[in-house]
Amino acid sequence: MKKLGIDELEQLADEIREFLIVHVSETGGHIASNLGVVELTLALHKVFSTPQDKIIWDVGHQSYVHKIITGRKEYFNTLRKFNGLAGFPKTAESEHDIFNTGHSSTSISAALGMAKARDLKGENYSVVAVIGDGALTGGMAFEALNDAGRSATNLIVVLNDNEMSIAKNVGGLSSYLSRIRSEPMYFKAKEDIDSILSKIPALGKKASKLINKAKGTIKYLIMPGIIFECLGFTYLGPIDGHNIPRMVEVLSRAKMMKGPIFIHVCTQKGKGYPFAEKKPEKYHGISPFEIETGEVKINNGKSFSDVFGSELVKLAEEDDRIVAITAAMPHGTGLIHFSEKFPGRFFDVGIAEQHAVTFGAGLAANGLKPVVAVYSTFMQRAYDQILHDVCLQNLHVVLAIDRAGIVGEDGETHQGVYDICYLRQMPNMTVLAPADYTELASMLRYALFEHNGPIAIRYPKGEGLQIINSECIYTEDINGEVSPSMAPIKYAKGVVVKEGTDLTVLAVGNMVAVALKVAQELEENGIRAEVINPRFIKPLDEDLILASVYKTGRVVTIEDGIFDGGFGSSILELLNRKNINMMDIKIFAFPNEPIPHGSTESLYKKYGLDSESISEEVLKFVLNGKKRESKAESKHGLMSIKDTKIN
Numbered sequence: 001m002k003k004l005g006i007d008e009l010e011q012l013a014d015e016i017r018e019f020l021i022v023h024v025s026e027t028g029g030h031i032a033s034n035l036g037v038v039e040l041t042l043a044l045h046k047v048f049s050t051p052q053d054k055i056i057w058d059v060g061h062q063s064y065v066h067k068i069i070t071g072r073k074e075y076f077n078t079l080r081k082f083n084g085l086a087g088f089p090k091t092a093e094s095e096h097d098i099f100n101t102g103h104s105s106t107s108i109s110a111a112l113g114m115a116k117a118r119d120l121k122g123e124n125y126s127v128v129a130v131i132g133d134g135a136l137t138g139g140m141a142f143e144a145l146n147d148a149g150r151s152a153t154n155l156i157v158v159l160n161d162n163e164m165s166i167a168k169n170v171g172g173l174s175s176y177l178s179r180i181r182s183e184p185m186y187f188k189a190k191e192d193i194d195s196i197l198s199k200i201p202a203l204g205k206k207a208s209k210l211i212n213k214a215k216g217t218i219k220y221l222i223m224p225g226i227i228f229e230c231l232g233f234t235y236l237g238p239i240d241g242h243n244i245p246r247m248v249e250v251l252s253r254a255k256m257m258k259g260p261i262f263i264h265v266c267t268q269k270g271k272g273y274p275f276a277e278k279k280p281e282k283y284h285g286i287s288p289f290e291i292e293t294g295e296v297k298i299n300n301g302k303s304f305s306d307v308f309g310s311e312l313v314k315l316a317e318e319d320d321r322i323v324a325i326t327a328a329m330p331h332g333t334g335l336i337h338f339s340e341k342f343p344g345r346f347f348d349v350g351i352a353e354q355h356a357v358t359f360g361a362g363l364a365a366n367g368l369k370p371v372v373a374v375y376s377t378f379m380q381r382a383y384d385q386i387l388h389d390v391c392l393q394n395l396h397v398v399l400a401i402d403r404a405g406i407v408g409e410d411g412e413t414h415q416g417v418y419d420i421c422y423l424r425q426m427p428n429m430t431v432l433a434p435a436d437y438t439e440l441a442s443m444l445r446y447a448l449f450e451h452n453g454p455i456a457i458r459y460p461k462g463e464g465l466q467i468i469n470s471e472c473i474y475t476e477d478i479n480g481e482v483s484p485s486m487a488p489i490k491y492a493k494g495v496v497v498k499e500g501t502d503l504t505v506l507a508v509g510n511m512v513a514v515a516l517k518v519a520q521e522l523e524e525n526g527i528r529a530e531v532i533n534p535r536f537i538k539p540l541d542e543d544l545i546l547a548s549v550y551k552t553g554r555v556v557t558i559e560d561g562i563f564d565g566g567f568g569s570s571i572l573e574l575l576n577r578k579n580i581n582m583m584d585i586k587i588f589a590f591p592n593e594p595i596p597h598g599s600t601e602s603l604y605k606k607y608g609l610d611s612e613s614i615s616e617e618v619l620k621f622v623l624n625g626k627k628r629e630s631k632a633e634s635k636h637g638l639m640s641i642k643d644t645k646i647n
Helices: 006-027 031-036 038-047 064-078 107-120 139-149 172-182 185-198 205-222 244-256 274-278 304-318 336-341 353-365 376-391 419-424 437-449 511-523 542-552 567-577 600-606 611-636
Strands: 054-057 127-132 155-161 234-240 260-266 322-326 346-348 369-375 398-402 430-432 455-458 495-498 503-507 529-533 536-538 555-562 585-590
Touching (some): 006 031, 031 274, 038 155, 038 244, 304 437, 322 353, 353 376, 369 376, 376 398, 376 419, 398 437, 419 455, 430 437, 437 455, 495 511, 511 529, 585 611
Parallel strands (some): 234 260, 322 346
Antiparallel strands (some): 430 536
């Protein structure tokens, strides 16, 4: 990199773009964001020397080019696959990745911490944070800018301004950056003023103050509100992020400057691939696609997000108090149709989940019915707001928690496996999980029209596992019509979807489909499992669960969350409260450890949560329990839980 001339770098940029399009079309991934940062990444590596110099990629889905030029090109056929190359920076993957990222707005804080540690240790190297204009809307980014700007710490912040997060950016900051982009005359004037004033000989303190005042006055007359300079940064820009020689020039200058430096770089998301240039939001994170047409290779049809979005539009037509909120995810959450149908009742607050929740609380406090649609992994960022602003006030805010459970290829930063645990802790909170599309629609109607108070509905990414059972109340017939036997949603009431006598299986959400497959496989071995869809994770249908437990004497729980503090834990807590001491209980859940990237199928298999693995374990579990019961009864005449009475 260091020895390449500008012409060679520009040729390399073209080759990298072609490489990215070919490989990501096969693996899927974040293509648009990476196509936009090719020249920027090459310029950064031309000027700085990693791993000695530290480059932190905010969010990190724009780090593919960085990975290619730091020795990982040959592994790109494994991108986002199980045990393959991660889609985000990973310190365990390369010494050139110096901080794990995945969520937005973290890079400046981390970079400032590294820069301060460098100074305290007496070391000498550059620290660079690369952040997008979407991530810059996150409050944490401004907290870090405020702290960094008042320090004398040598730190470089590169703003990659492509006018996009996932969807089109919104808000005052976006408008401000647009004004900067549209008024290049300011920057020419600023440079001219700086040059002229620097040549004036010293005329005393008073004259110097007057000159600096005049300089500032002229500057603000041309472009009012230079926010980054007000925060204490030396501002450079805007710069064409696809102009390699200009980028190299500016980055080299910044490297030699003292204090915090803010470089404003303008890029085009999806550059070099016409389909991505035209619809960058579609190619933010895309499944494998046909290069010639830009269309995904496998269209899985409707998803839980689609069903949610369509149903919310129907409900909003019935009640004009219903409003929808998202944090820069109108397409991903299925709210794009709501935004088109009811633009005045739709609010995209940008990458600001904390604000989204408390904003919703304010709407609810003033008589509206807000629905806050955010991915599970990002809803974590609003923990305090859910607790403090919604639950403690018992406000009727509906949390639509998309991407709950395993999301697959995006890896540990995006797996939505913690929401059950943290939502269960909160007072006044009600938590539901639909088994399929029909139940999601019914739960949303219940949440908006029958419930009062905080309520969350968690549902998985993409297409659900459909329940293949002609007798099941959730199955659609061949004409796509829902069976009229669908049991209505009632507060804290679950449903028995398959009766049995030997084992109680409690399955959460889309794991009900897995539980029914398990029950079918067990039945082939002479074990009749009773499958219950709790519907309500909190509060539990205690009467239904206890009646089944007393009948079968054995309990299995299945959930797509972590073991510690999850749904299975709530069943143990219930049995403990009722003074029921059972040895025959088994919890199937993810361990409390980072869940890596890979297909959902491979991850379910790895952690023993596919129907085949569960069936094998449950079969051993039941048979061992029967052996233990037989021995105990023969020696001591012990009474089993089946023989006890419900208190």
